[in-house]
Amino acid sequence: MGRPTIADIARQAGVSKGAVSFALNGRPGVSQATRERILRVAEEMNWRPHSAARALGGSRAGAVGLVIARPARTIGVEPFFSQLLSGLQAVLSARSVALQLMVVEDTEAEIEVYRRWSSEHRVDGLILVDLQVHDPRIAVLEALALPTVVLGGPGRHGSLPSVWADDREAMLSIVDYLAALGHRRIAHLAGLPAFHHTQRRMRALRDAAKRLGLEEAVSVPTDFSDAEGAAATRALLARGRRPTAIVYDSDVMAVAGLGVAAEMGVSVPGELSIVSFDDSVLARIVHPALTALSRDTFALGGQVARVLLAALDDPAGVRDVRTPTPRLTVRESTAPPGLGRASKTV
Amino acid sequence: MGRPTIADIARQAGVSKGAVSFALNGRPGVSQATRERILRVAEEMNWRPHSAARALGGSRAGAVGLVIARPARTIGVEPFFSQLLSGLQAVLSARSVALQLMVVEDTEAEIEVYRRWSSEHRVDGLILVDLQVHDPRIAVLEALALPTVVLGGPGRHGSLPSVWADDREAMLSIVDYLAALGHRRIAHLAGLPAFHHTQRRMRALRDAAKRLGLEEAVSVPTDFSDAEGAAATRALLARGRRPTAIVYDSDVMAVAGLGVAAEMGVSVPGELSIVSFDDSVLARIVHPALTALSRDTFALGGQVARVLLAALDDPAGVRDVRTPTPRLTVRESTAPPGLGRASKTV
DNA sequence: CTGAAAGCGCTTACAG
DNA sequence: CTGAAAGCGCTTACAG
Numbered sequence: 019m020g021r022p023t024i025a026d027i028a029r030q031a032g033v034s035k036g037a038v039s040f041a042l043n044g045r046p047g048v049s050q051a052t053r054e055r056i057l058r059v060a061e062e063m064n065w066r067p068h069s070a071a072r073a074l075g076g077s078r079a080g081a082v083g084l085v086i087a088r089p090a091r092t093i094g095v096e097p098f099f100s101q102l103l104s105g106l107q108a109v110l111s112a113r114s115v116a117l118q119l120m121v122v123e124d125t126e127a128e129i130e131v132y133r134r135w136s137s138e139h140r141v142d143g144l145i146l147v148d149l150q151v152h153d154p155r156i157a158v159l160e161a162l163a164l165p166t167v168v169l170g171g172p173g174r175h176g177s178l179p180s181v182w183a184d185d186r187e188a189m190l191s192i193v194d195y196l197a198a199l200g201h202r203r204i205a206h207l208a209g210l211p212a213f214h215h216t217q218r219r220m221r222a223l224r225d226a227a228k229r230l231g232l233e234e235a236v237s238v239p240t241d242f243s244d245a246e247g248a249a250a251t252r253a254l255l256a257r258g259r260r261p262t263a264i265v266y267d268s269d270v271m272a273v274a275g276l277g278v279a280a281e282m283g284v285s286v287p288g289e290l291s292i293v294s295f296d297d298s299v300l301a302r303i304v305h306p307a308l309t310a311l312s313r314d315t316f317a318l319g320g321q322v323a324r325v326l327l328a329a330l331d332d333p334a335g336v337r338d339v340r341t342p343t344p345r346l347t348v349r350e351s352t353a354p355p356g357l358g359r360a361s362k363t364v
Numbered sequence: 365m366g367r368p369t370i371a372d373i374a375r376q377a378g379v380s381k382g383a384v385s386f387a388l389n390g391r392p393g394v395s396q397a398t399r400e401r402i403l404r405v406a407e408e409m410n411w412r413p414h415s416a417a418r419a420l421g422g423s424r425a426g427a428v429g430l431v432i433a434r435p436a437r438t439i440g441v442e443p444f445f446s447q448l449l450s451g452l453q454a455v456l457s458a459r460s461v462a463l464q465l466m467v468v469e470d471t472e473a474e475i476e477v478y479r480r481w482s483s484e485h486r487v488d489g490l491i492l493v494d495l496q497v498h499d500p501r502i503a504v505l506e507a508l509a510l511p512t513v514v515l516g517g518p519g520r521h522g523s524l525p526s527v528w529a530d531d532r533e534a535m536l537s538i539v540d541y542l543a544a545l546g547h548r549r550i551a552h553l554a555g556l557p558a559f560h561h562t563q564r565r566m567r568a569l570r571d572a573a574k575r576l577g578l579e580e581a582v583s584v585p586t587d588f589s590d591a592e593g594a595a596a597t598r599a600l601l602a603r604g605r606r607p608t609a610i611v612y613d614s615d616v617m618a619v620a621g622l623g624v625a626a627e628m629g630v631s632v633p634g635e636l637s638i639v640s641f642d643d644s645v646l647a648r649i650v651h652p653a654l655t656a657l658s659r660d661t662f663a664l665g666g667q668v669a670r671v672l673l674a675a676l677d678d679p680a681g682v683r684d685v686r687t688p689t690p691r692l693t694v695r696e697s698t699a700p701p702g703l704g705r706a707s708k709t710v
Numbered sequence: 711c712t713g714a715a716a717g718c719g720c721t722t723a724c725a726g
Numbered sequence: 727c728t729g730a731a732a733g734c735g736c737t738t739a740c741a742g
Contacts, residue, residue, distance in 0.1 A: 071735035417719035
């Protein structure tokens with residue numbers, strides 16, 4: 019007889035379709051006894067909601083969207099995103115909400131997707147990543163009135179709720195550690211300067227340098243690619259008085275930097291300490307293993323999903339959420355400066 | 365007035381809703397003149413299809429699904445998948461078909477997702493990856509009668525159409541190259557033995573070893589994790605007569621193996637040649653850069669999407685598609701054996 | 711607390 | 727080639 023519908027259940031249970039709908043959705047409007055009977059029948063018939071019908075009747079699409087804008091030459095979906103996705107889906111699928119994922123070339127294309135999804139009623143809400151300093155997406159999303167949670171901040175996210183970790187505190191923890199080891203010349207291979215978190219990290223480094231009286235502390239912006247990471251590292255290490263420590267904004271760039279150090283005969287950590295702002299398998303498997311900032315990205319994804327679900331129920335009742343600051347995992351790529359080639363190991 | 369519907373267009377153009385639907389979907393049933401008028405009106409009103417309504421009225425969900433089953437400890441979504449996704453979406457979104465992506469723990473959970481999606485009418489078709497030798501998913505999908513394209517093969521995919529590249533030929537090209545360099549003892553750090561392509565690679569190595577009269581050619585199965593890749597490499601290199609070349613089934617394992625070689629003071633490529641079966645940023649950025657099998661994974665994704673779309677239109681009219689065999693990109697990690705520590709440097 | 715009805719925005723036979 | 731109508735499977739006011 020094909021898939022059972024609520025009409026079948028209603029007939030079987032001897033009630034109206036409306037009553038079945040109320041019972042199935044846990045709403046008031048049916049007595050406890052009939053509710054249980056209806057649920058039992060639905061179970062017996064192995065009924066499942068038809069997502070399209072539900073979306074048409076109600077006004078929910080039953081899905082939320084996530085668009086990642088990355089130029090093709092960068093790594094694409096990095097370990098960070100795969101962890102985030104898992105965390106998101108763990109929470110969303112428990113509520114039967116699907117996740118629409120899309121990878122596009124740039125912010126313009128990203129905005130187009132939001133407009134299309136909105137007009138096609140594809141999604142009920144959105145997750146916004148890679149927050150920019152002057153972010154054109156914010157105004158668009160406010161205008162579309164699509165419930166959205168921003169991963170990033172604090173600040174620069176307009177009236178949209180944000181889930182954020184403190185990149186400033188994180189950067190300070192790195193610099194404090196390096197300074198404690200004795201480093202006085204620290205370089206920072208930053209990501210895209212348009213990103214909000216890039217600016218916060220750069221600013222934190224400047225502030226820390228002043229406070230600690232460092233001899234040098236420079237941030238070099240890049241496009242996050244391994245190519246620019248390698249090129250910038252080469253330039254830094256070719257200087258007369260080169261930095262004794264480099265902080266990389268991504269694990270991919272950090273690994274590329276490690277390769278350049280090997281290529282130029284600069285020992286790590288003997289002559290150069292390396293810290294990655296992102297932790298992942300990459301940071302662990304290279305040699306020497308990289309000291310890196312670790313965080314529970316899976317849990318972060320779950321947190322974002324919960325905030326978004328709350329926003330769907332009550333767009334006005336949602337507050338910004340601060341998540342734990344990433345913590346430094348020390349491995350083999352950091353040491354006091356100037357140990358020289360003696361410590362080069364292996 | 366809210367979003368325009370086909371009823372609005374019909375009123376404005378002075379025709380029936382049915383006529384509008386035909387015109388908008390490029391079907392016969394309206395004259396050329398009225399078709400053009402309708403399209404013009406739709407354009408003026410900035411009409412967009414409501415995906416749920418379309419799914420309910422027709423019987424299409426407007427989406428296809430891809431489930432990736434990976435235990436949490438492996439890298440998750442690898443570069444391979446991100447490329448594949450991009451290729452899939454490039455073709456699918458041109459036809460306004462969404463992609464439902466889900467990451468789960470194991471095959472059992474994966475099958476559950478298929479059953480749920482099927483009964484909820486969430487997707488019109490599926491893409492199946494990581495084909496197994498005895499794959500329980502095949503029978504389930506045949507029974508669900510959900511149009512599905514298998515990425516993998518040839519063989520073992522039942523009545524489902526397959527898009528495949530020849531892993532056997534690919535392995536032979538590696539072994540032939542290593543043998544030509546003079547290697548006589550070759551090891552292969554394979555992936556999960558349950559995977560169809562793992563078996564084909566292992567068998568290809570055995571056959572090549574016999575044909576070439578190699579002294580030793582052993583395949584060691586692993587779970588694809590960096591941990592097992594490292595452990596197995598350690599065991600191989602600790603032997604008396606160790607292999608002079610190791611072929612790794614994934615880039616992550618190859619990088620882990622490279623780390624172990626460094627740790628044990630085995631120079632690459634002087635004392636050990638390393639080849640990765642997967643190419644990616646990882647293979648390029650490490651030092652020495654890894655010789656690897658390259659393929660156009662983006663194009664592969666596009667190909668899979670095209671076959672799936674064809675299967676949606678006509679499930680019976682789809683044939684298996686063979687894609688180009690991956691080709692060896694030689695970098696710095698391979699050399700004739702026994703050059704010894706002299707060539708270590710850099 | 712419950713039932714009968716209308717409606718969500720499309721698609722698709724079925725008559726003309 | 728075209729129009730009027732029914733129907734997809736739900737949800738949600740609106741009466742009782």
